[in-house]
Amino acid sequence: MSTTSLARGVGTNAARRTPAARLQDWLPRLVVAPSFAVSLFFVYGFMIWTFILSLTNSRMLPQYDFVGFAQYARLMVNERWWVASTNLVIFGGLFVVICLVIGAGLAILLDQRIRQEGVLRTVYLYPMALSLIVTGVVWKWLLNPSLGIESMVRGWGFESFQFDWLVDSDMAIYTLVLAAVWQASGFVMALFLAGLRGIDDNILKAAQLDGASLPRVYWRVVMPCLRPVVFSAVMILSHIAIKSFDLVMALTGGGPGYATDLPATFMYAHAFTRAQIGLGSASAMLMLGAVLAILVPYLFSELRGRKHG
Structure with missing residues (x-):
C-alpha cells in the first residue's frame, strides 16, 4: 500500500x-x-482589580476616580512602610539562609542511615504540620519574660539572666526568625533528603575512592547535584516570608509599636482597617512584585536549562 x-x-x-x-x-x-x-x-x-484600585483614591469603599501612581508615592514617603520593608529584608534573609543551613545539615545527618531515622525525621518534620498561628502562640509563651524561658532560667538561680527580645523593639524581629525557622527547617530537610536519596551512590563511592573526604564529597559533588532543590527551597521560603501575616499577628502583633511590621501586616493594620483601600492595594501590588522578582528569574533559569539540556 x-x-x-x-x-x-x-x-x-x-x-x-x-x-x-x-x-x-x-x-x-x-x-x-x-x-x-x-x-x-x-x-x-x-489581581487586576487590585491593581486598578491601587490607581484610585479608594478609601472605605472602592472608588474609580483615578489618581495615577499617587498611592505608590504615598507609600514611598511612609515611614511605617519602610520599617516593614526593612523588616522583610532582615526576616526573609535570615529565615531563608538559616533554614537552608539547618535543613541541609539535618538531611546530611539522616542520610548517614543512622538508627531511629524514621523517628528523627518525624520529629524534625512535625512542626510543619502546625499552623503558624499555633507556632506564634507557643513561641509567645516561651519568649514572654514573665513566664517563659527567662522566668524558667531565673527560677534555676540565674537571677541576672535576661531574654526579653519579645518586648525589645530592636530585637523583636529576631523572635519571628526563631519561630519561623523552627517551623520550616524540617520541611527544607525533607526536600534535601529527597534530593540526596535520588543521587546515584556510585558517584559518591567513586569520589571516595579518589581520596576525597566525606565533607569534600558533599561540598564538591553532592551540593552541585542539589542545585534544583536549593532553588526550589529558596523560592518556597521566600514566598512564605513575603506573605507572612499570621505568625506576626500571633507572636508580636506587629509590636512593640510597629517594630515587627511586615508588608502583609502593614497592608492589613495600617491600610485596610483604616479605610485606605487604595493604599492597601498599592502595598499588595508591591508584595506581588517582590514575589515575581523571585519567581520569574527562577522560571527563566529552569526553562533555559531545559532548552539547552
Missing part, C-alpha cells in the same frame, strides 16, 4: 469518528474548564 493511500485511509477514519468518540476526547477539557475558569477569575481577575 502506498503512502498516499495510507494517509487517505487515516483521514477517512478520522472523519468517520462518532460523536461519542469526539466527546471522549473533549471530556477531560470540559471537566477541567469550570475550575480553570473559576481560578482564572478569582486569582488573576482579582
